[in-house]
Amino acid sequence: MLNPLWLKTFQTLIDTGHFTRTAEKLYMTQPGVSQHIKKLEQACGYPLIERYNKSFEITQQGIAVYQYALQYAHNETALLASLHNDDPFSGPVSLSCSGSLALLLYPKLLDLQCKYPNLVIQLEAAPNKKILADILSGEMDLGIVRHLPKDGRYATKPLGEEALCLMMPKSKAVSSLTQNHLQSIGLIRHPDVEHYLSLYFSTCNEDALRDLNTDDFPHTGYVNQLNQILLPVSKGLGFTVLPYNALKNFVNRDQISVYQAQQNVVEKLHLISKKRRPHPARFQTVINEIEQILNLKD
Template sequence: MLNLNWLQTYVTLVETGHFTHTADKLAMTQPGVSQHIKKLEQHFGQPLLIREGKRFDLTQSGRDVYQQAQRTLAELSGLEQQLSTDDPFNGPVRFASPGSLGLKLYPELLALQQQHPSLSIDYTFAPNEGVERDLVARKLDIGLITRPGDKSDLAYRPFAEEPLFLVTPAHIDAPDWATLMALGYIDHPDGAHHAGMLLGSNFEQYQQLSQLPKRGFCNHISMILEPVSRGLGFTVLPRYAVAAFPRPDEIAVHTLPQPVSESIYLVQRRHQPLPTRIRFLIEAITPMLSE
């Protein structure tokens, strides 16, 4: 493995042009400087210096190593400075979640950004698979998903829960199975999953979504309740999607005898240290999802 101390000694030698001056600058002995250069030449398997008495010149390999060593040491120095000044209120945060969670979190994160304008919130509404894919591709810093995951590159931990609700047009008071059959279902991308969880736990007649007449489909989280509000059917949605609907008097939200919640998992790349600003964001959203 390449020793960074050898590189630092070599760069200093090239820039001072003198073994003694290099030793003084690095608080080393002159034989110690010579030993570092020898180790570096052995590592690359070719000479880096052309020695002429007390003077030296660089071989072509020596010039290549010097240029790369300068870049490498500068990048490491910049990284050290960045880490030493890691500001919890400064820098970009790339975050993603399924739609219902986004409806809850994004406005509150914008309020957080107003308090700390140097934070840059990059929020993506994405399905579970999309969140995982973008984390693996390093397009995200953290994400939330609503099921356990199995990607070996990612670490998952339980984070919160979001209740599911049966939502009907406003005139429905206490829906029974016959009422649901008459209304029909407004489907959405997670419609079968959510219906299976909530209806399957509360109606013995329920086996699969295809039993219910399908009255429509919408893939936009903020619009799924629009057909419900117009009396065209019912649906099952997570809490925050229901809470975001702008005309709550046009729908009826029903709590069933067997409450069901969807688990939420925090996801990040495995063994990836999180900057302070990301840890700050995680701490900030924790109480948002427990209100």
């Protein structure tokens, strides 16, 4: 590696064309300048200047080293400038959340990126367990989870809430649910159905449903793609429990009935990141947009 001090001295010598002026500009002695040039030539293995009494001419190798010194100085200046330039509208941000939230957030985040093209947003739909793992590994910058991890390695922040709904075919809608009616319809399973169904039945404040779980119903289908889960429900093949956002983005939502329980069921949402990891300004730009989307949702 070439010594940056020698490169600076050589660049200044070529710029001034004189050893004495170089020494004055760099607050060095003239022998010190000569020593730097000699050491740089030794490191390069070629003479960089041809000396003629009190003047000199730069060699072909010297021209190459001079161009390198200029580029080195430019790169150093750019680096130092970038350290002070924490642009809130430029750079990558990766976010991981549930599929239902991704359906809600992605169009608005794309609008944000269209407004600030240098802000590159990566959104991944993933289950809770993967979100947590990806935050710790550094693969994801930010995550949105349904329940707080009991792990001191995460920084957490309340973000809002998401409504859960029991959805059934419109042709089989009723005003009061019973276990028998749900058993006659059957359950459409999906990766989060156990969690959603258990939370819904235990929170909806209906005695007939409180102690039920997925094993109490015949399973009439399984889908692991969020945008397809409601398709068998719309065709009369079963019921399921999902966040309301899934219904909002479903094409045939007019074929789906949402059961009106005695008490609305909501799930708290939390923003997580790796603890003690510095947050660039662009992270806050995305967080502010997410908070606005969640506050404005109907």
